Amino acid sequence: MSWTERQRAMLAEMGLRVWDAPATESLAVAVAPEAAEARPTRDPVEPPVTVALPPPGAVAPPPTAIASSAVAAMDWPALREAVAACTACSLHQSRRQTVFGVGHPQAHWMIVGEAPGEEEDRRGEPFVGRSGQLLDNMLRAIGLSRQTPESPDPSKQVFIANTLKCRPPGNRNPLPEELARCEGFLIRQIELVQPKIILAMGRFAVQSLLRSSAPIGQLRGRVHHYQGVPLVVTYHPAYLLRNLTEKARAWDDLCLAQGTVEASAARPAGGA
C-alpha cells in the first residue's frame, strides 16, 4: 500500500512511522519506540476475559444509591450531580472525585474506556495520563478532538466516558459488581449523546456494551451495534503503549469507525 501525505501526517500523529511496502500491507507501519507507561495499568495484556457480567436480561445487583429508573430519566445536569454524589459501591470511599466524562454533549463519536487512573482521579477528567495522550493523538489523526470550542462541529467532536466513574484502588481491574452498579450512568450518557459511532476500547468497555467476553482480537475488525448505534471494538490505549505493534491494528479500527460514520452520513435519512 502506498500512503498519501495526509495519511502519513495522521499516522505520525499516532506515533507511527510509515514506509511503502508493496507486498504486505500489515507490515507497512513501523512503530516509533515509546517508553512504557509509568503507572500500573489495568490493561497490560488482552488475555481471555475472566470477569463474568450478567447476561442480557439477567438481574444485576440492585443499586443502593440511585434507582436505575431515575438515572434513565436524567438530563445532563442531573446525571452529572448523580454521578458526583454516587455511593453505590465501595469505590466512593477511596476516590478523590468522580470522573464523569468529557466532550461535546452531542458528539458524533463516543469513546468508552475502562476506569479512571490516578491522574484522572486527581484531575476529574478521563484519559489525561499517558494513555490519554496516545488517545488524543489517535483522535487528532482522524481530525477529532475532545475540546468543545465555540460553535463546534459535533461531527468532529468526541465524548469520552468510562465504564466506571471512580478509580479502582491501585488501578486494579473493575469488579463485576462495580461495573453493574455504574452501568446505568454510561447507558444514560450514551442515550443523551446519541452518537453516530461508539469506539469501545478494551475488554471492560466491550463486556459492558456487547456483553461479550471474547478477546478484543476476535471482536475487532467488524462493526457491532449497541442499541442500534454502530460500535467498533479496539485495543485500550494502555495496552497499545505496551504492545506497540498493535498500533497498526488500532489505526485500522479507527479507519473502520471513520468509514462507518461517513457511510451513514452519506445515506439518505431513513435509508438502511
Ligand code: URA
Ligand atoms: N484508562 C481508562 O480506561 N480510562 C481513563 O480515564 C484513563 C485510563
